[in-house]
Amino acid sequence: MRSQIEGSQAVARAVALCRPEVVSAYPISPQTHIVEALSDLVRTGELSPCEYLMVESEFAALSAAIGASAAGARTYTATASQGLLYMAEALYNASGLGLPIVMTIANRAIGAPINIWNDHSDVMSQRDCGWIQLFAESNQEAVDLHVQAFALAEELSLPVTVNMDGFVLTHAVEPVDLPSQAQVDAFLPPFEPRQVLDPGEPVTIGAMVGPEAFTEVKVLMHAKQMQALDVVPRIASDFEDAFGRGSGGLLRTYPREGADTVVVALGSVLGTIDEVVDELRAENVDVAALGIRCFRPWPLEEIRQALQGARRVIVLEKAFAVGIGGIVGQNVRLALSGLPVPVFDVVAGLGGRPITKRSLHTLLADVLHERIEPNQLTFLDLDRELVQRELHRVSQSPRSGPHAENILRDVGTVAAGSH
């Protein structure tokens, strides 16, 4: 049923429709509304049987989820930002043990400096922890992805994160079509764990594995995650058949493939990008948007297919790897390796800075008029003057070397030549 509802509430209801048996969580903005709502549904008995564990930390939240999942319960948790980092150790453990836990990440920046607003630094910092990572661009999709995530996790016996932009989606009130319990029950069969802690059939889970087998274990983990590249699209199409609504999958292109210029992005910014795409196409600029909905495993072939016809690709991402640059950009380059397609790395929306249509128009104009070079790390709406001043001041110190000057050049200062 369609309703005007806050993203967090919608996701909470969607999760409840999936009948999790254990929810363990620790409060952190902007994820809090989700688990608050779930604890309420458990308290009122609307969600039953379900145990809600109010734990003492994110580390404990995921640890309890690990125990619950290993004991054969459908298990859910949610976190964001520092909380995800505090979970880091357990993230690898959950994926290593192959426990199908589903976790919402209400994406948020990471300190220092402390910043509670949205970007993708949190999930990107854990991109290789062995979890399947899905990204929602709207609250409707967030709802749909959670239903798919449980199916996906339990089919592969792997943990899955559903990423939704903190505040931008979690706190946005917009129309969402929530499926009925009957629909979800029909789509999502009861959880049948692959391995379970059962006195009737005892096993030792989590053995110590030495050099003689560790590599093989890791290769098998990799192979298992790669299976998701087949399972994710299948589940998405099953979902469409069941709910009459397209959602999820590995990628989505708007309005169609084969454009000269393609903007690649993840999450809620895609909506704004689509708007810009429409406005530019109205001006006969051949531009399209490619949304990545499954970031891990990385759909390398599919992306290569989607982008091989483009003349240029702009990767707009809400995080970057300090000391090297774009993260999604690097992955895209890998997908395009050998093809003559220039990739523009653009970092935007860090720490909650709005990504506006105006800025995007400017960016595209700069790219199309070659005011930006490919392979140059670009920051949207950067206060260049401020950075220049600061870098320049630093460059005066004997401790700075030529790299500092290169950065100066990158941000467009001309001061570099002067010494």
Next chain:
Amino acid sequence: MFQVRIHGRGGQGVVTAAELLSVAAFLEGREAQAFPTFGSERTGAPVVAFCRIDDSVIRVREPITEPDALIVQDPTLLHQVDLFAGLSDDGYLLLNTGRSFDDLGLGAFVERFDVDRCVTVPATEIAREHLGRPLPNAALLGAFAALTGQVSVDSVAAAIRERFSGPTAEGNVTAAEHAHARVLQAGRASHA
């Protein structure tokens, strides 16, 4: 697309106002999107919330920089934030105050707007009267309905009743209806 920006202070129900407005629009079968300026604001701090209303799916998620309507819940903000930034000359302005724009020294400023689109409402007093608490947002939504016609006051009432219940709901509804009626009268008066 019709874009509304609401200014107020933490605790005045600014975010709630945006959400109620979006619900009212939704109840009328339209697409709507409400969202706050996210932050760790506490009671008393300046807060901004947004609401978009359209007939087709709303995809854009940037903050509203060029609102079609501006709701100011607390006139004391006038001296703190650039309230009117991005408000076009044919935009709507709804100000919560018992005084006139002139009294507030805004006479000159509002001249660039269509006089019918600039209204002050003593929403806080109305709220005190009907709700018993100085929460102006419901009254302002009633006034907004009268001022812009984007949503009907009945939808506003329905949205309120969906969110609240009992005396709180009814008090807010009455306040909204009262403010709504008052703005309509003022409008007729100005044309008389």
Next chain:
Amino acid sequence: MSETIKLYQLGTFAVGNRLLDPDDRSVQADVERSNTLTSGHRACQGCGEALGARYVLDAAMRATAGNLVAANATGCLEVFSTPYPESSWQLPWLHSLFGNAPAVGSGIAAALRAKGRTDVRVVAQGGDGGTLDIGFACLSGMFERNDDVLYVCYDNEAYMNTGVQRSGATPPAARTANTKPVGDEPGNVFGQGKSAPLIAMAHEIPYVATATVADLHDLERKVERAMEFRGARYLHVLVPCPLGWGSAAADTIRIARLARETGLFPVFEAERGEVVNVSKIRGRVPVEEYLRAQRRFAHLFGEQPRTDVIERIQAGADRNIRRFGLLEEM
């Protein structure tokens, strides 16, 4: 008259008893005992932890008719019992991380509750490092939520798995790989050894008990008692480590006994935060006898014996004896 007879056969000290009814005998006296931690594990010779763990889990298995699940923290116990491709466990067992065993236990318990399998009980276990240090927050959280988990800490008073580094449970003056045996404050410089049992009691959980591998009947009884409660329970078992303590492999039980008889390790039970039972010292022993049996204290008995340090340790034992009333006449 004969009922009051308390001799070796009917005694509290020997493990079995040919003259007792099978029901009254130790789990470990039973030919059919479950050996929940079975042979072939890679624990050192004379490992107190291996012994303690088998007792705890076998007793818990009996108390639950085999409906038991264990969560294990990283540490010696986990490493020596589950090196691929062999496991020594004979119950459903899960190892997750070093610091999260209590939380994993909470999760398992929650899952069992949700599934209506409250007949299946949960034991979470770890060493002193995993319990008192890195896992401390999870432990406290589990206590405070009163989750239906029996947490067992096997205390060998240092990080043995990583090569005998100081832990929060390392007693004063004990030498470890990262506490110097020389200087004004030889051995462990600070701390009395964090008293996890007292901290557990402060949570007012249903049941807290301490035990040693020197009195195995007592250990079993406490496990069985613990399983009579629902909610969070804590059992702290002193398990000497020949490797880390520098003691003879054959002395493991004797040293645990000395820890108890000196008063350095008070053995007691507490319910809802209040001590309800104390194991009295049978024959009081000066701490020196305990210290001398372990090379980790050898630096106290060199050319210039550190009588000052020994006296301080004795004072600690005396304080325990006063605080817990460990002597009969008290």
Next chain:
Amino acid sequence: MEKPFAITLDVGSSLANKTGSWRTERPVYVDRLPPCANACPAGENVQQWLYDAEEGGDGYERAWRRIMEDNPFPAVMGRVCYHPCERACNRAQLDESVGINSVERFLGDEAIAQGWRVEVTAPPSGKRILVVGAGPSGLSAAYHLARLGHAVTVVDSGPAAGGMMRFGIPRYRLPREVLDAEIQRLVELGVTIELNRRVTRILDAMREGGFDAAFLAVGAHLGKRAYIPAGSAAKVLDAVSLLRSMEGENPPRLGRRVAVYGGGNTAMDAARTAKRLGAEEAIVVYRRTRERMPAHEFEVEEAEQEGVLMKWLSTVKQADGEKLVIERMELDADGFPQPTGELEELEADTLVLALGQETDLSLLEGVPGLGVDDGVLTVGPNMMSGYPGIFAGGDMVPAERTVTVAVGHGKKAARNIDAWLRGEEDVRPPKHELAAFEQLNTWYYADAPRSVQPQLELVRRQSTFDEVVGGLDGATALYEARRCLSCGNCFSCDNCYGVCPDNAVIKLGAPGEPYAIDYDFCKGCGICAAECPCGAIEMVPEAI
């Protein structure tokens, strides 16, 4: 269940890992010789019968039968044995020795009460053996020989069987019905006892009776007479005759004041008997000090309790009429008494001499090859005299003169006679290493103070011949039996089975072999040995 590779393992799979290879020392179960058994002159397997008794019920009979393997007189032993076993008992170093003697008495009395009997175990050998003397040694030999299938005839000059058990030990220490009951058991076993018959010439007796061998145990019944000038009126008799006459119809008249000269157990018996016969004053005169008295401490104590007076460092110089002349002595540097010349008088109606006894060896006249030393017959380690086929034991051979030693001689002689008759030697397996207190882990023995036997109230002790020391009731006897530490021998406490960190002890539960070490998994830590309460596990280095 679908198990992920390596991460999830089958339970109990570590049994494939045989950790026994780590071992440098291996635990081995051993049996050590308990000090009690080691000290028993009758060679009783004390610890073993205590172990049986610990179970109570049927255990009592098993325990009794085990005693009967070595000693036909448990009830008598439980009263008159000076129990060296208890002096050797390791428990004495823990609290107090186990009351072995009192448990033995309980078992003996229980056997009489229950009418338990023993049977001949061996088929008839067709051999005839003559036993001279129906004292403890003779009867013991007869008992064992009979059980070995031989035809035994016991000949005694006295009117009743028992020897010193009857004619030397007062009934207040050994009630006659107890003695009779245990002797009766021998008769029922088929032993022929001919009383009031004196053997004058042993070789004649053997030839006439067609005996294949003989065991002589005529004891030492002749009281030693020291020369004491005595007036005509003086009443002087020896303790042996006094005690023997107690068994006759009319007890002797001793008068109001009786002096007993001597410091041995017999002196105490005589003095205490005199007291019971009505003497107002019974005084023991001894030439040395109390510390140097040969009498057992408890006998002296009981005598004093009953009012017997002691006069130390005194010798009787002369006796006449109603007084004795006493010379005070003093001990020289070597502790020997030396006369001082100081004389005093002591009122006494009777002087009883308790200066030891001698053996009457007249029946040996004409037997070649015999050795006699200090008035007794010398025998070899197999109890055989210099004349083949003639064995001897008890007080008539060189040894401590106690009932228990005599009984032991009887058993030893019987075994050797049996072997000799078959032209063999009686070879016994070598003794195990003695179980020392240091080898025990006494922590495992709960505190248990020794139980005390009841004693008759003083008045009746002074006026009657009722038994002074009472027996233990069932519970107390059980308790006392269970105080045994089982030194050096496994008592199936399960400690080793329980304390092994590697579950490498297998519980067999077989009697005598309750456990085995699983050397596949035993890492040789030695905890089982260290924690074995009774020191029945030894760590033996592995040959590498």
